[in-house]
Amino acid sequence: MTQLDYILQQIVNAVSLGSLYALVAVGLSIVFGVLKLTNFAHGDVMMVGAFGVALLAGAGVPFPVAVICGIAAAAVAGLLIERIAYRPIRDAPDVARLLTSLAVTYIIENVGILVFTSSPRNFPLPDILNTSWEVSNGAITFTSINLLTIALTFVSLLLLGWFITRTTTGLGMRAAAEDMSAAHLVGLNVNRLIIVAFIVASAYAGLAGILWAAQAGVVQPQMGFTPLLKAFVAAIIGGFGSIAGALVGGYILGALEIFIVAFLPSSVSSYRDAIVFAVLIAFLLVRPGGLLQPNREIKL
């Protein structure tokens, strides 16, 4: 295996991991944009999507159908969270909204543990997605699920790009994120925009959850916590509330994590998460608005 092959391999890994972070972070940013709320339950929506697929595919439903149902289940979960938990406190002080968001997370995770127990269950991935591909005489290998992650992320982010730059609803969501009063004044139905934002963000979370579980091979009620935390870091690096920022932040974080492990001695790379959070702190100090929004302060 040559040096170049090794580097290429790590790049594939970084893009694959970054894609997952980007998918989750984009959803966080969409919701934060219209509601100015950090939706901690976003990770649990991922879990809903992954469990939906695990249960359906486990019961014999064809995998692609199960995936579509899982994404739909995640979207419905997001819709319900907005309707039941967030809408009644939309105008409440920030602290109340933040605590509500945390409470929703705990409620969903604990219900998940009650129903499914906290022990991991198998995620039934079809064999075709479990195969590995070898390039340049086996120097580089990637699994089909790696490729699928990259491809699906690419397609879904293109779709999102079209949505937020070409459709009135998507433009309206960005407008409301910038200036809520002005959005009201041009006649945008802000209530409807918030509902659409939750559906879109949650569908992306569902997809991310499914891909995450597929790579891990298992599902578990608290599986959303780690990706949520990482996506949060990614969103802050890119500029919280900015969809493009979340995307950039996701890929930067993915690359950072993979490259720390790949290229630094193990005595250093075992501190991977500490290094990542040190980078986050550095960003908060030097560029609190994130890469793409140098002049904006974040408010959770």
Next chain:
Amino acid sequence: MATPSPVLLSVENLEVNFGAVRALKGISLDVHAGEVVALVGANGAGKSTTLRTISGLSRPRGGKIIFDGKPIGGIAPSRIVSLGIAQSPEGRRLFGGLTVADNLRLGACTRTDKEAVGRDSERMFMLFPILKQRLKQLAGTLSGGEQQQLALARALMAAPRLLLLDEPSLGVAPLLVRHIFSALAELKRQGMTMLLVEQNITLALDLADRAYVLRTGQVALSGRSAELRDSERVAQAYLGEAT
């Protein structure tokens, strides 16, 4: 006006509170179809609050707002735009991260007739030619005067029957202020009904048919612009409690 045109907007005894502060203490005013009416007065007199409440951004505590015969007090802002009231707000409040074209498109978001919207875009480019050159540019990168023109055009894209204007001269270079007010005069000539809030009382009274002078949340006096222009009581109203 020999035969007065019908009343388009009628505000009766409007009261608005911000917490414990009584921002409007019972304001009444009328705007007839085709008329330009100015709201003038010192800072904090309640001019912007009046416009915000008509647009549905603030809830009235008391009183009535009647537009085209229907009460609209307290209904959703998007419904009010659909009914035919658009506002160009103070400080312009453009969507700075969106292009000029997208700002205009959102201005028309309550409308479904694409052809009519297209015709109105063309009208905007006649009225404000600079916008046509800036279509792909982000609104936040425009100059103050260009932004004000875009704010007016965005409001007009809703095809309103009543246009609310809050401080169209604020933060705009003097030369462009003249340009903007000549555009407003052109709109008036075309029959647009407007309710104008403006710090610059000379500009306001030159454009408006009638004016209301507000002082600490109440109408201090009102009348035809020509009469108010020479009135010492206008100056007194501005000075506040001195009378």
